Amino acid sequence: MQPVTPSAKRYDTATIAFHWLTAILVATQWLGAQTIDWFPKGPLRVDVRSLHITGGVLLAAILLGRVVWRLTGGRRLPPSDRGVLQILAKATHWGLYLLLGVMILVGLFVAWAQGASIFNQFNLPTFDPNNDALPDQAQDIHAIIGWIIVAVAGLHAAAALFHRYVMRDGVLARMLPRGGR
Ligand code: HEM
Ligand code: HEM
Numbered sequence: 174m175q176p177v178t179p180s181a182k183r184y185d186t187a188t189i190a191f192h193w194l195t196a197i198l199v200a201t202q203w204l205g206a207q208t209i210d211w212f213p214k215g216p217l218r219v220d221v222r223s224l225h226i227t228g229g230v231l232l233a234a235i236l237l238g239r240v241v242w243r244l245t246g247g248r249r250l251p252p253s254d255r256g257v258l259q260i261l262a263k264a265t266h267w268g269l270y271l272l273l274g275v276m277i278l279v280g281l282f283v284a285w286a287q288g289a290s291i292f293n294q295f296n297l298p299t300f301d302p303n304n305d306a307l308p309d310q311a312q313d314i315h316a317i318i319g320w321i322i323v324a325v326a327g328l329h330a331a332a333a334l335f336h337r338y339v340m341r342d343g344v345l346a347r348m349l350p351r352g353g354r
Contacts, residue, residue, distance in 0.1 A: 174244055174245070174249070175247060175249050176249070177249045177251055178248055178250065179251050181250060182343065182346070183250075183346060183347045183348070184247070184250065184347055184348060185246075185247060186350070187242055187246075187247065188239075188242065188247045188248060189348055189350055191235065191239035192239075193348075194235050195232070195235055195236065195239065195273070198228060199232070199273070201228060202225065202229060202232065203319055203322075203323060205224065205225055205228065206225055206316075206319070208221065209221050209222050216293050219289075219290045219292070219293050220292055220293065222289060223289075223290070223291050223292040223293075226284050226289065226291065229281070232273070232277060233277045233281075236270075236273055240270065250347060253336070253342070253347070265325060265328065265329050265332070266329075269325060269329065272318060272322050273322065275318060276315070279311065279315045280315055282300070283308065283312050283315050284297055285297055285298070285299070285300045286299070286300045286301070286304075286311045287299070287308040288300075288302070
């Protein structure tokens, strides 16, 4: 793991790119998923669901790359808060990593439980073809974790904006390309 770099003003470019790619993909996945049921049952809905599954696999690759980069070459900065706030920030960040990891695993399981068709080309094997309730149950859990992610990421974003506009410090700038200038 990289040593902490107290003199640096912001994260390195790869860390920043990973962060914002993750944020954009999570938002796209969540919003996109709400539209799946708008489409009539059949090939069109299969395509929209397949897009969601593809986005999920992409998110898995990005999350994996991000964690590996954080543990190896990624720049580490000193904590931006002290005391309780520092613990809260750390818990939020680790919580988000954990929630995303679990979300991806549950999402993959939903697709497996459904024996989902991928772009109408082939079907994933079905986990338990005799269990009709399983896909819906797994999807309900997936949706609940989705709401938790939205809530925690929302608080996390609010904290970043609070730092910028109320405390007027450089915490958000650390995660912006060129410090947001
Ligand atoms: C943070 C990332 C993700 C978010 C926010 C998200 C969000 C959602 C939401 C809100 C639903 C609708 C649930 C409902 O209405 O009951 C859903 C459905 C689904 N998700 Fe995800 N998802 C994510 C990642 C994934 C991943 C990684 C996969 C698999 C590779 C996946 C596969 C599915 C499948 C198969 C469905 C069922 C769609 C259907 O049959 O209508 N999701 N997702
Ligand atoms: C789904 C959306 C998001 C997710 C999953 C997410 C996740 C994370 C995670 C896991 C970290 C910790 C990085 C590390 O130390 O390894 C982080 C840091 C950070 N995030 Fe987010 N984030 C999201 C959205 C946002 C938004 C919208 C903002 C700004 C409005 C933001 C601002 C920041 C800042 C400033 C840091 C660095 C904090 C520091 O250096 O003390 N994030 N984010």
